[in-house]
Amino acid sequence: xxxxxxxxxxxxxLVGVWAFVAEILPPQSRYLFPAPLAVARALWExxxxxxxxxxxxMMILIPGYILAVLAAVLFGIPVGATTWxxxxxxxxxxxxAPVPPTVYVPYAIALLPTFRASAIFVVFIGAFWPVFLGxxxxxxxxxxxxxxxxxxxxxxxWEYWRRVAFHAALPAIFNGMGVGMAMAFILLxxxxxxxxxxxxxxxxxxxADFADYPRMVAGIIYTGAVTFSAMTLLAQLQxxxxxxxx
Amino acid sequence: MTTLRxxxxxxxxxxxxxxxxxxxxxxxxxxxxxxxASGGGKTTLLRLIAGLAAPTTGQxxxxxxxxxxxxxxxxxxxxxxxxxxxxxxRDNVALAVAKSEPRLSRRERRERAAEYLRAVGLxxxxxxxxxxxxxxxxxxxxxxxxxxxxSPLLLLDEPFGALDPHNRARLQNLLLEIxxxxxxxxxxxxxxxxxDEALLxxxxxxxxxxxxxxxxxxxxxxxxxxxxxxxxITAENFxxxxxxxxxxxxxxDDDEAVDGDGGGI
Ligand SMILES: Nc1ncnc2c1ncn2[C@@H]1O[C@H](COP(=O)(O)OP(=O)(O)O)[C@@H](O)[C@H]1O
Ligand SMILES: [Mg+2]
Numbered sequence: 001x002x003x004x005x006x007x008x009x010x011x012x013x014l015v016g017v018w019a020f021v022a023e024i025l026p027p028q029s030r031y032l033f034p035a036p037l038a039v040a041r042a043l044w045e046x047x048x049x050x051x052x053x054x055x056x057x058m059m060i061l062i063p064g065y066i067l068a069v070l071a072a073v074l075f076g077i078p079v080g081a082t083t084w085x086x087x088x089x090x091x092x093x094x095x096x097a098p099v100p101p102t103v104y105v106p107y108a109i110a111l112l113p114t115f116r117a118s119a120i121f122v123v124f125i126g127a128f129w130p131v132f133l134g135x136x137x138x139x140x141x142x143x144x145x146x147x148x149x150x151x152x153x154x155x156x157x158w159e160y161w162r163r164v165a166f167h168a169a170l171p172a173i174f175n176g177m178g179v180g181m182a183m184a185f186i187l188l189x190x191x192x193x194x195x196x197x198x199x200x201x202x203x204x205x206x207x208a209d210f211a212d213y214p215r216m217v218a219g220i221i222y223t224g225a226v227t228f229s230a231m232t233l234l235a236q237l238q239x240x241x242x243x244x245x246x
Numbered sequence: 247m248t249t250l251r252x253x254x255x256x257x258x259x260x261x262x263x264x265x266x267x268x269x270x271x272x273x274x275x276x277x278x279x280x281x282x283a284s285g286g287g288k289t290t291l292l293r294l295i296a297g298l299a300a301p302t303t304g305q306x307x308x309x310x311x312x313x314x315x316x317x318x319x320x321x322x323x324x325x326x327x328x329x330x331x332x333x334x335x336r337d338n339v340a341l342a343v344a345k346s347e348p349r350l351s352r353r354e355r356r357e358r359a360a361e362y363l364r365a366v367g368l369x370x371x372x373x374x375x376x377x378x379x380x381x382x383x384x385x386x387x388x389x390x391x392x393x394x395x396x397s398p399l400l401l402l403d404e405p406f407g408a409l410d411p412h413n414r415a416r417l418q419n420l421l422l423e424i425x426x427x428x429x430x431x432x433x434x435x436x437x438x439x440x441x442d443e444a445l446l447x448x449x450x451x452x453x454x455x456x457x458x459x460x461x462x463x464x465x466x467x468x469x470x471x472x473x474x475x476x477x478x479i480t481a482e483n484f485x486x487x488x489x490x491x492x493x494x495x496x497x498x499d500d501d502e503a504v505d506g507d508g509g510g511i
Binding site (some may be wrong): 148149151152154163164168170243244 | 324376
């Protein structure tokens with residue numbers, strides 16, 4: 001506990017350093033490095049727009065992410081639990097999973113009819129692979145005693161996937177979901193930098209184009225807060241669902 | 247009548263022979279204890295009977311059919327507590343009920359599960375999860391689940407090995423009560439390394455020698471039930487059973503000796 005609290009002290013410290021640096025910079029470069037107070041004012045003034053941007057961004061992130069998790073789990077559990085399927089898909093996983101999904105952004109925007117559809121698609125690709133790899137490896141490494149138990153109980157394939165492999169893989173799935181969530185945010189903002197007219201990434205890009213750096217920094221901080229909230233929510237869900245895993 | 251027959255079983259991991267030329271028949275309703283040292287191949291033997299592994303040579307027959315795969319007919323309680331940690335006790339047992347009584351509705355299944363849990367003294371813990379239970383409670387839960395499978399053959403792999411003496415004695419009594427109350431009686435194969443436990447429970451004791459595992463002796467225990475724990479230590483007939491078992495191990499090898507108080511061999 002004391003360690004956690006002392007960690008919180010880091011924030012005022014960082015703001016202090018920030019204010020100090022902004023103060024000692026030569027006047028001609030100050031507009032590039034706005035002081036905390038200027039950023040706070042910009043943040044306050046932009047809250048309405050930022051909220052609209054959040055809604056627009058979430059309309060992309062949530063469907064893309066949820067679809068990715070569902071597909072990755074539904075597909076990954078049977079693949080991981082079936083030896084031939086695991087071997088069959090291993091080369092694809094090795095080649096496709098490490099491709100940085102940002103490379104798909106321009107093509108997806110060109111290919112799909114609306115910006116929203118293409119952004120959902122890239123978020124989907126970015127979040128899918130980490131969750132899929134987690135589901136596959138989790139379902140492939142179910143402890144022997146659980147597999148033996150399932151066999152003695154006479155479980156069929158489907159029952160094994162649903163009642164044993166899925167649960168045993170859940171810790172690995174959640175690890176993948178954490179990585180996938182971070183990926184989803186990166187892809188969302190990259191996509192918005194490219195092609196959106198609303199959204200958090202668009203907000204940052206827009207004010208950078210106008211050299212309104214207080215607003216731009218405010219947008220970065222706000223986006224950080226949104227990301228942090230989403231990750232915290234995910235961690236809560238994980239704690240709830242993995243109560244048995246101690 | 248013979249329910250289980252092992253015909254000249256050999257089992258090896260690679261070129262390491264674990265069980266060698268093992269033949270055995272078990273009668274319907276018999277309580278057979280397999281006694282042997284740690285690492286002697288007792289778990290391996292039960293896995294073969296359960297159908298979780300296949301013998302390298304030889305065959306196993308249960309109810310006149312060759313054992314080729316696991317089946318709810320041959321329920322097993324594993325050495326380590328093997329309930330699914332993500333399900334409550336009741337749901338764990340209900341999974342077994344779903345196999346033995348597939349026609350029941352979901353609600354009836356859970357009620358049956360609760361009955362099995364009451365039978366092992368876990369009526370109040372039905373909604374708990376394995377991580378919330380003590381070792382003894384988990385092992386009772388595993389027993390309840392295996393009973394709920396309705397298997398005519400029960401395979402128990404040192405089920406009380408990790409328990410303190412008090413809990414172990416309680417669960418031994420419970421197991422005997424359940425076994426004696428059922429008609430027809432289930433056939434039980436109970437694995438242990440503890441002579442006292444073997445003498446208390448068994449109709450017959452098979453002494454398993456290690457490296458490679460083979461049957462080195464067989465003692466029929468004719469003492470009436472219920473048997474008192476005190477008699478097992480002091481009574482004349484049990485002293486001679488004990489001596490007979492120890493003789494099996496002494497005959498075979500000097501550095502193998504059986505330990506009477508459960509400390510291992
Ligand atoms: N998967 C395995 N691969 C190789 N050797 C094994 C494996 N499982 C068990 N053994 C060996 O087989 C022997 C018998 O093991 P086991 O049947 O568990 O003995 P016990 O239950 O009597 O303690 C041990 O020496 C053990 O090291
Ligand atoms: Mg063992």
